[in-house]
Amino acid sequence: MVKPVFSFGKSGLQDWLLQRISAVVLVIYAIFLFSQMMANTKHSFIAWHELFLGGWLRCASLLALISLVIHAWIGMWTITTDYLKPVILRLPSQIIIILALLGYLYWGIKIIWGL
Amino acid sequence: MKFSIYRYNPETDEKPRMQDYELDLKKTPAAMVLEALKIIKTQDETLSFRRSCGEGVCGSDGMNINGKNGLACITPLASLTEPVVLRPLPGMPVIRDLIVDLTNFYKQYEKTKPYLQNSQPAPGVERLQSPSEREKLDGLYECILCGCCSSACPSYWWNPEKFLGPAAALQAARFIVDSRDDATPERLAQLEDAYSVFRCRSIMNCADVCPKGLNPNKAIGEIRDKLLKDGV
Numbered sequence: 266m267v268k269p270v271f272s273f274g275k276s277g278l279q280d281w282l283l284q285r286i287s288a289v290v291l292v293i294y295a296i297f298l299f300s301q302m303m304a305n306t307k308h309s310f311i312a313w314h315e316l317f318l319g320g321w322l323r324c325a326s327l328l329a330l331i332s333l334v335i336h337a338w339i340g341m342w343t344i345t346t347d348y349l350k351p352v353i354l355r356l357p358s359q360i361i362i363i364l365a366l367l368g369y370l371y372w373g374i375k376i377i378w379g380l
Numbered sequence: 381m382k383f384s385i386y387r388y389n390p391e392t393d394e395k396p397r398m399q400d401y402e403l404d405l406k407k408t409p410a411a412m413v414l415e416a417l418k419i420i421k422t423q424d425e426t427l428s429f430r431r432s433c434g435e436g437v438c439g440s441d442g443m444n445i446n447g448k449n450g451l452a453c454i455t456p457l458a459s460l461t462e463p464v465v466l467r468p469l470p471g472m473p474v475i476r477d478l479i480v481d482l483t484n485f486y487k488q489y490e491k492t493k494p495y496l497q498n499s500q501p502a503p504g505v506e507r508l509q510s511p512s513e514r515e516k517l518d519g520l521y522e523c524i525l526c527g528c529c530s531s532a533c534p535s536y537w538w539n540p541e542k543f544l545g546p547a548a549a550l551q552a553a554r555f556i557v558d559s560r561d562d563a564t565p566e567r568l569a570q571l572e573d574a575y576s577v578f579r580c581r582s583i584m585n586c587a588d589v590c591p592k593g594l595n596p597n598k599a600i601g602e603i604r605d606k607l608l609k610d611g612v
Contacts, residue, residue, distance in 0.1 A: 269574055277578030278607045342577075347538040 267345070271359050273339050286340045287332035294329035323377050330373040334366045343367075382463035383406050383420065385427065393598050396474070400463070413464065414441055415450035416566035417478075427477040436591060440528030442469055443478050449528035451590040458489060469531035471540070484540050486528050492553060492568070497563035513559040519552035520599060522592050525546060528597055529586035535579045542575035546586035546596030549577050553599035568607055577603050 273282040305312055316322060329359065341362045349355040381403050390395035401420050403410065410416040414431055419426050429452070432438040436454035444467040445455050457464070465526045472480035500508065530545035544552065552571060555561050571577050577600050586596040 272574050276611075277571045277574035277576070278572050278604070278611050280574060281604065282608065282612075320381050347535070347579075 271363070272342055273335060280339050280342075283335055287336040290332040291329060291336065294325060294332075297325070316366075317377070320358075326377045327374065330377070334370050338363065338366055377379060381416070381456060382461045382483055383416065384465045385420070385478070386474075387427070387477055388424075388474050391483070396449070398465075401450040405457070411456060411458075411561065413445055413455045413457060413460070413466070414452055414455060416464075417452060417466070422437060427478075428476045429466075430514055437524060437599075441592075442526035442528045442538070444468065449532045451526060451528070451591045453590060453594055459519070469527055471531050471533075471537040472527070480527070480531075481520035482527055485525075485530055485545065485547065488530075488540075489525065490543050491544065491576075492548050492552040492555065493567070494551045496555065496558065497566075498560060499562055505518050507560040509559050516557045519553060520550055521558065522555075523550050523594060524592060526591060528589045528591060529594075530574070532585040532589045533580075534585070535581055538573055543579040544571075544576050546580075549603065550594065550596040550599045551579070551598075556603060562607075568572050568603070568610055571603060572607055572611065577607075 268275075272280060274283055303307070303315060305316070317326070342359065345355050345358050345362070349358055383401040383403065385401060386396060386397045388394070389409075391610055401424070403416055405416075405421055408419045410419055412450075414434060417427070417429055417532040418442045421429075429443070431453065432440040434453045436451050439451070441452040442449060443452055444465075445452065446460050446465050447468060452466075468474050468478050468479060468480045472482065472485070475481050497581070526549055527547065529550075530547045533546055535543050536545040550568065556564055556567050561567075579595065580600045582601075584597050587598075590596070
């Protein structure tokens with residue numbers, strides 16, 4: 266079988282494993298953020314800003330952001346290879362999704378690290 | 381009892397149609413869908429369907445019965461609401477009426493090399509298994525290749541040439557777990573791509589429709605576990 270050009274990992278096993286690891290990271294991060302929302306009675310921009318100034322949370326947010334991009338791409342690659350059969354539709358769709366995800370990653374890093 | 385049956389003869393029909401039939405089950409008793417089909421066939425000999433053993437062993441009469449795949453010979457009429465809608469197995473090319481082309485289904489089966497491979501010299505007696513080794517084949521060897529599962533699987537509909545489909549994946553697992561087979565590394569290497577078994581999304585249609593009560597999704601999970609253990 267021809268190796269898919271845009272699949273994330275080098276095998277189905279790698280994609281499958283990465284999708285699950287990234288899902289676990291996102292669940293842990295989401296639970297943490299939710300618990301912070303519940304614990305923090307001051308729902309203000311300043312309170313959130315202070316929380317996200319912490320270096321460890323910036324690293325965790327970056328990890329979650331990278332996990333989200335990986336998770337989204339593996340999922341979107343699967344969807345496009347399932348439903349978009351003509352190459353003339355599939356290839357541009359995949360390129361647009363890759364560019365959008367990379368754009369979100371760049372934008373997210375800028376926001377998290379205040380660049 | 382009322383029936384609505386998919387009819388299509390590519391040689392004479394431009395497009396498929398549903399045809400209604402009615403049976404008086406008091407005059408012509410029938411317990412199973414296949415028996416009803418046989419009676420209908422005596423009234424309309426142009427109706428085509430596959431059947432052989434009539435008791436859920438050969439797997440010839442897989443079809444879509446009231447929206448769910450199953451074997452006509454072991455589906456009781458009493459369990460169905462009227463009109464009983466009979467269609468060919470979905471996602472497969474129709475040869476005629478309720479008969480589908482299973483060529484691709486068998487190609488996927490063939491890919492799994494569904495036979496024991498053992499490079500050791502053949503012993504004087506059978507290659508013996510312990511009871512626990514034999515037990516691992518339970519839930520795998522019983523498959524009759526009726527096609528109900530693969531035909532109910534959307535992943536197989538979208539990628540029939542690349543994704544093995546539940547039936548062939550079950551067969552792959554059957555030989556991977558067999559203690560008498562020593563080609564496990566080669567078998568696993570053939571399945572690690574993005575499609576063969578990893579296109580399964582675990583929606584469990586396969587287990588839901590299997591007339592033998594098997595669970596191909598569980599078998600695919602076992603293959604993935606073995607790939608993971610070997611690959612990490």
